[in-house]
Amino acid sequence: MIQKYYDNDVDPSAIAKKTIAVIGYGSQGRGQALNLKDSGLNVIIGLRPGKSWDLAKSEGFQVYEVAEAAKKADVIQILIPDENQAAVYRSFIGPNLTKGKVLMFSHGFNIHYGQIVPPEDVDVVMVAPKGPGHMVRRTYTEGMGVPALIAIHQDVSGNARKVALAYAQGIGATRAVVLETNFREETETDLFGEQAVLCGGITSLIRAGFETLVEAGYAPEMAYLEVLHETKLIVDLIYEGGFTKMRSAISNTAQYGDLTRGPRVIGQESYMAMQEVLEEIQNGTFAKEWILENMVNRPTFTALTRADEEHLIEEVGSEIRAMMPQFKNKR
Numbered sequence: 426m427i428q429k430y431y432d433n434d435v436d437p438s439a440i441a442k443k444t445i446a447v448i449g450y451g452s453q454g455r456g457q458a459l460n461l462k463d464s465g466l467n468v469i470i471g472l473r474p475g476k477s478w479d480l481a482k483s484e485g486f487q488v489y490e491v492a493e494a495a496k497k498a499d500v501i502q503i504l505i506p507d508e509n510q511a512a513v514y515r516s517f518i519g520p521n522l523t524k525g526k527v528l529m530f531s532h533g534f535n536i537h538y539g540q541i542v543p544p545e546d547v548d549v550v551m552v553a554p555k556g557p558g559h560m561v562r563r564t565y566t567e568g569m570g571v572p573a574l575i576a577i578h579q580d581v582s583g584n585a586r587k588v589a590l591a592y593a594q595g596i597g598a599t600r601a602v603v604l605e606t607n608f609r610e611e612t613e614t615d616l617f618g619e620q621a622v623l624c625g626g627i628t629s630l631i632r633a634g635f636e637t638l639v640e641a642g643y644a645p646e647m648a649y650l651e652v653l654h655e656t657k658l659i660v661d662l663i664y665e666g667g668f669t670k671m672r673s674a675i676s677n678t679a680q681y682g683d684l685t686r687g688p689r690v691i692g693q694e695s696y697m698a699m700q701e702v703l704e705e706i707q708n709g710t711f712a713k714e715w716i717l718e719n720m721v722n723r724p725t726f727t728a729l730t731r732a733d734e735e736h737l738i739e740e741v742g743s744e745i746r747a748m749m750p751q752f753k754n755k756r
């Protein structure tokens with residue numbers, strides 16, 4: 426049975442008097458740092474001069490160059506993009522990662538694929554929220570939290586789990602639930618989820634549905650409302666109460682179509698593609714491809730991103746959202 430933790434399982438003294446350096450002030454960095462600060466913890470930010478630096482300062486943090494922040498900190502949480510972590514670690518963090526410190530991640534990519542190899546005399550842990558950074562912040566301000574995973578890669582002090590749990594409490598995760606896993610399992614499931622389902626799977630499904638309707642002569646606005654806008658409303662029901670709750674809210678006609686036609690769309694071929702995607706994650710092919718892609722300044726990433734940004738669904742989407750008052754502050 427997977428180990429689960431809530432507020433009552435936490436010993437807050439594990440980090441109460443420590444200095445936590447959050448390296449990066451982007452999606453996770455900002456969300457986690459603000460929550461930790463509001464939880465009364467001592468947080469500093471490590472960055473390079475630029476936009477994030479100015480934002481973190483304007484939001485009340487002491488901001489330092491990465492090396493200086495790592496030097497001052499007891500706990501160093503690396504929240505810059507995965508593809509930048511190894512170089513920043515080598516130049517600025519590693520040299521300041523002295524005995525007894527805690528190195529922390531929110532994703533296991535660099536440890537699992539051997540891009541960062543920490544010294545043996547530090548604790549290495551993960552606290553990985555299962556949700557985007559802005560939701561980490563938003564749910565915390567609403568009195569709840571996003572669930573998170575913890576994992577222990579090195580426990581020299583014997584306190585690594587306590588530190589990870591106290592940090593998870595600081596970002597609000599123990600208000601939801603914290604589950605314990607290991608670096609391999611987090612890395613491989615997270616990559617699989619974002620590639621095959623949450624990001625890659627869902628955008629491909631929506632794009633294919635949109636293109637099918639538009640190519641058949643239906644208005645792009647109709648196609649957008651049907652396959653993109655309504656996706657959120659249906660997924661919200663699945664999120665709240667599983668397939669059963671969603672199916673109780675849709676018509677019987679929709680339910681019959683869902684049960685009989687859905688498996689034709691996501692059929693044997695899709696299962697096989699998912700298995701392939703998973704194998705490429707497990708055997709390091711994806712990690713290697715992504716590391717090399719960054720070494721040549723991301724030509725594939727740039728071209729594919731541009732193609733999707735220029736897709737008709739994006740143009741129609743902004744027009745339709747502009748028609749609806751609830752999207753006014755979201756653009």
Ligand SMILES: NC(=O)C1=CN([C@@H]2O[C@H](COP(=O)(O)OP(=O)(O)OC[C@H]3O[C@@H](n4cnc5c(N)ncnc54)[C@H](OP(=O)(O)O)[C@@H]3O)[C@@H](O)[C@H]2O)C=CC1
Binds near residue numbers: 450
């Ligand atoms: N995005 C998410 O919601 C989730 C992310 N994660 C994990 O969290 C980690 C952070 O991801 P995410 O929040 O998306 O990252 P972001 O892309 O949002 O990080 C951007 C931040 O990193 C800073 N940064 C980038 N490069 C450098 C550098 N060389 N030196 C100093 N600062 C730098 C940027 O500063 P500047 O303005 O100067 O560029 C900016 O503040 C990753 O390991 C990711 O896998 C885990 C769960 C969810």
Ligand SMILES: CC[C@](O)(C(C)=O)C(=O)O
Binds near residue numbers: 554558615619
């Ligand atoms: C789903 C994408 C994610 O894994 C996340 C927000 O959890 C990420 O890497 O950003």
Ligand SMILES: [Mg+2]
Binds near residue numbers: 555619
């Ligand atoms: Mg994730």
Ligand SMILES: [Mg+2]
Binds near residue numbers: 532615616619
């Ligand atoms: Mg991820």
